[in-house]
Amino acid sequence: MPHPTTAAPTASSPPAARLAERAPAKINLSLAVLGRRADGYHELSSLVAFAGAADRLAYDPAGAPGLDLAGPGAATLAVEPDNLVLKAVRELTARVEGLAVGRFTLDKRLPVSSGIGGGSADAAAALRLLARTNGLAPDDRRMFEAALATGSDVPVCLYGRACLMRGRGEALTPVALPRFGLVLVNPRIPVATAAVFRQLGLVPGERCRSVPPPPTGFATRAEVLAFLTGMPNDLEPPARALEPSLGEVADRLAGTPAVRLVRMSGSGATFFGLYDDCRAAARAAKLIVAARPDWWVKSTIIG
């Protein structure tokens, strides 16, 4: 297979031949750091769910292997040589003999390096497209292995449903969640995941806390909120220490009417607000956009 490349949009086969997958934003509703493993990765326990906001990955199986970038976020990735879509392709190619690979077009809508796993979601979408077009079962072990080799958040994005995520990101247990209105706010300040973990100052092999597992399901929003109140995002203090301006993002969300919970996702800098329904979320988003038109603000649903 020729080496896949990243390139500006080009003409390719007609739309009828194209396939597509959504690549939804991953939200860490809670995120406990339990310690640091001997291999350097941190041991996590995180309640994860997926938002209505997404990138979109189109695929032309007959096209030349590679990736074209489109959409409002394309420019932020244009000089990125190691796109996670291409990394996932390489990892699956290394595991599946004779894997046929075509051309991807990424419609980039989610902010980059923002704690909502956009790149991981894109990588998972690429794996799903390759599985569909190569006759691999979605639960083929090689899919999971390629996902984990691509990044810690890629397995959960491949899974794509609300779950408890543990370990480095490889242990996933389904959790039933009721629906919330959701507002995502990103101040367009990229935050490097590695720097936030490093700020915790844990040495390999160090344990720092234990947490009780969440229930396997929540019947009501009140139950979810009660659970989350005692389970913050442990990466929020180090992210705020690195980027004190994140305080304004949390404060703006906390000031919106009818907000039930405000928290950072992943390693930041995206914060989210939970609301009872999407109308309350839409109202809140409007207020934030009016105050900070320079921020990325998205009103959607989760659960």
Ligand SMILES: C[C@](O)(CO)[C@H](O)COP(=O)(O)OP(=O)(O)OC[C@H]1O[C@@H](n2ccc(N)nc2=O)[C@H](O)[C@@H]1O
């Ligand atoms: C913070 C989260 O977004 C929570 O879902 C993820 O744990 C991060 O997942 P990710 O961005 O896919 O992370 P990777 O690309 O695998 O790793 C990026 C950096 O974060 C560190 N990292 C990541 C995951 C983890 N459990 N422990 C870590 O210490 C890695 O050492 C690496 O330096």
Ligand SMILES: Nc1ncnc2c1ncn2[C@@H]1O[C@H](COP(=O)(O)OP(=O)(O)OP(=O)(O)O)[C@@H](O)[C@H]1O
């Ligand atoms: N398709 C992609 N979309 C976004 N970022 C990508 C992509 N490919 C590679 N990257 C690079 O991956 C890194 C992480 O990007 P991403 O947007 O997934 O971060 P994140 O939202 O903080 O993820 P996480 O929540 O998993 O930590 C950035 O350095 C970015 O340049």
